[in-house]
Amino acid sequence: MATHAARRQSLVAQNMANADTPGYVPRDLPKFQDVVSTSSAANSMRRSRAGHFEATAPADNFRTLSEPNQTSPNGNAVSLEEEMMKAVNIKLQNDRALAIYKSSLNVLRASLGRV
Known part of the structure; x- marks a missing residue:
């Protein structure tokens, strides 16, 4: 979720930086x-790095969406x-x-007796 938020924030920042660029179409992630929910492997395990266990599903299924609503004269x-x-x-x-993430770390710490 944090990775998705970071990637989406990057696209929003690019959109804002190009607010005056003629012909620029804003982009966003779903x-x-x-x-x-639409991932075919939503309930199965997926790897996050190439060195991890074998998986058939790709680690990233993000796609960029174009959402041109109304355009300015340029x-x-x-x-x-x-x-x-x-x-x-x-x-x-x-x-x-x-x-x-912090909550899961607290659960791990508590299970190790390091609260």
Whole structure:
């Protein structure tokens, strides 16, 4: 979830940086829930690095979406307001992922007796 948030934040930052570029079409990733739920191997194990166990599913099934809503006279379709709203939602997703990570570390520490 944190990796997805980081990649999505990178795309939103690129969109905002190109807000004045003529003909630029904003890009985005699908929501994390959509990526996980539509994954053919959502319930099976997947590897995250090439050196890990063998798996048939690729580690990344992210795809870039183009969402041209309305364009300005120069053909740019970036809406700074929409990109800022996306950035806020991405921060919340990242915070949630970090909270889950910290909670799992606390469970591991407690099981080892190192609270």
